[in-house]
Amino acid sequence: MTNKALSTLIATAMTATLVLPVSTAQASSSLNQSSLYEAQFQVAATKKVVGNAVTIKNITNDTVITTNGTFRIHNDLKPLFDHSNKTALTNASATIVVKNKQIIDVTSLTLNKAGTSKKSVYFDGGDAHVSGDVTVNADYVNIQDITIDGQLIITNRVKKAITLDDVSVSDTITLKPLIIKKNDWLYVTLRDMKSSTINVARTKVNISSDQALSKIDIGGKVPTFELKANVEKLTINVEENFNLFGEGKIEQIIVKGGTKVALNSGHQVGKVQVDNKSVSVTLPVIDKKELTTLLASPPYVQVSINGYDILTTDKWTMQVDRNIFDSAVASAKAVANNNSASQEQVKNAITQYRNALSVYQTAQKYGLKYGYGYGNSDKATLQSLINSIQYVTVSWGSDVYHNNPWTTQAERNAIDSAVSAAQAVVNNYYATQTDITIAINNLNNAIWTYKSAYKYNNNYYYGNKYSLQTLVNQAKGMYVTVSEDGSGLSSNTNWTTYMEWYIFDSAVSYAETFLSNNYFSDYEVSYVINYLNTAISTYKGQYKKGKD
Structure with a gap:
């Protein structure tokens, strides 16, 4: 293309009513290839998004009425400008791309219409895209089903509540700081918001989410923040004192700034990393009360070979059952005595102890010895x-x-x-x-x-032994990967903890000892089969999927 042609094309772009560069994905399939090429060339020529700022006055079935004129709506954007969004878009500010009097892209959008505590203003994007930032400038707005290629900015004019439902934000969700010192809590409700990153620069923000969040960064003059959600990483880089409130699971907290940072909330915190050693950090309080109570008096019963030495009023197990439960008790005590144990480790120890206790109690039986009253026999x-x-x-x-x-x-x-x-x-x-x-x-x-001395027909012995061998072979094919928390394993990979694996493996080994014994009763084999079936059921129920 000659320099003269290039100059002519740029001049045309600058004098058109509304022309902005668009990507191939954003252009309509109805645009011909030359139109797409022209739009893409304008991107290369300008190297920045150029658009026309308008204020939306009204919406009809097929057009948008703005301060700069009336425009038709491209099919891909019709859900965005649906009549149901008329209230939300009234007096909204937008930067739009127009070609042939048709809006083919929206590169920014600011919602200014507020709702009330009793009736929110709903803005449903219908899975449409906004190519740039979306700014919310009013209270009680509910945004749903929209993809935002830039930031979602919540300004200081939002003081009470905002709800985001199935909103995909490519950049960050940013909460701008307030100028006033006295303000109420702002309640931010997130629904079906996957892998969202949030920047918080204002105090008294309460964020709740039904999905785990990727990252929250808190910075500036933010003395208080409440989180009712799970989050992978929480970074705190405040200027003064800071208090964390709420509940949920936080895998990692990084403290980069602040004077006194209090993290003793109701959250389960996996790891705390303090980058700035001058910050005084109050660490989360680890609640070991339930674990300590469980370990205070493990419900042991007597050990016997066959129960004939145990009174009919008492319960017993074999030594192998006692050993497996002892191992679980020892592991739980190690966590209880570890001053550096995280809340997540305590929670896992409680779960593993209860699982082991369930297996142990399932193995218990009443004795077969008739008592004589310990000195009061007659x-x-x-x-x-x-x-x-x-x-x-x-x-x-x-x-x-x-x-x-x-x-x-x-x-x-x-x-x-x-x-x-x-x-x-x-x-x-x-x-x-x-x-x-x-x-x-x-x-x-x-x-x-x-x-x-009870004996059974030999055929029945071999039948039972064959059934036991088949069950052992089945159990050996059920082993899955051992992991602490599933990290590094694909979502298609099953895993269990070491203790869960150990308990199951001990049950399999116990069953194998009977296969090598030619002298066993039908009662004993039936017991082992039932025991191994219980262990298999418990082990399968403990399968978990990897996190990657």
Whole structure:
């Protein structure tokens, strides 16, 4: 293109009614390629956004009436200038790009119409774009469903409340400072605002959000700020004293400036970084009360091999169950005793302890030993113990249904002999308290020996062992990545904490010990299968997705 042609084109651009450079994405599909090329060339020629500032006076179905004339609306911008937004856009200031008397882009917009505490002014963008900044200059405005390529600026004229709902802001949300010293709290409500970055330069701002926020920067003369949301990073660079209020989870707080900075709010804070050592920082108070209460008296029960040495009124577990729970208790105590532990670590310790306790309590069973009152035994107790014995079939196993226990004749003779001896004590009018106590002990031992001798059809043994092996193989294929908090793992990757993995792995190892044992009862195998199924269910319920 010649210099003369270039000069002519620039002159044309400058004298047109309203012409601004636009990107290809912003131009309508109905514009031909030469029009797009002309608009793009103007960008290159001017190297800055040029537009015409107007004040919007009215909106009809197809046109916008401004102080600079009436213009048609490009299809992409019709949701922005929908009739439902007429109130919000009344006396709004805008910078617009016009081509052939049609608005093809909006490069800035300032909303000046205020609502009331009972009735907000709604501005629904209908998923349309504003290519530059949007400024809110009035109270009780509700902005929703709009993409802002620049900043969203909340001026000092907004003093009471503002709501942002599903608003995408490419740059930052900026809250301008107030000149007056006495002011009420400004309530900023964010809904479905993902990864928003906020700059706060005014005091008494209350921000609440139903989504985690990426970053909040607080600077200038801001003595108070309230946050009811989760945020990845909060940076404080104030001039004087500062107090943080609210609740939620803050992964990192960075203190760069201030005199006295108080962070002892209700937030769960992962990490505090103080860059300016001259600042006096009051750190968050870590609440360990619940964890300390849980650890004050762990609900242990007795340990047994099979429960025959435990009274029927008491509960017991095997040693492996006790060891797993002990490990969880020890881990929780380490956090409770760690003065540098964060609130998040305390919360995780409580969760892991409760999970381990649930597994431990599921494994508990009542004992099988009938008591005799610890010194208050009598003949009625001994007779009750005799009557409680459940005899099984005498056989060699080949003629017994696979689900029924059996013993040999010799094993049956042994229990019969013990019962006869005990019955003789009951029938002996002159039996002493010692005689009765010894008889109860002997009969309890005989009952334990008799029940330990129960056998089942061999086919049923192998069937159960096959089921257990299948379940162990299934469990081994369920292991997922171990992580502290899921950082560095993709959102498609499952992970658990080390303690959750350890508890599950211990259950699998425990089950494997039975596979190598050729001598086990049907009761024992059924117990192990149920135990491993519970561990599998608990472990799967603890799966979490990665954060990246």
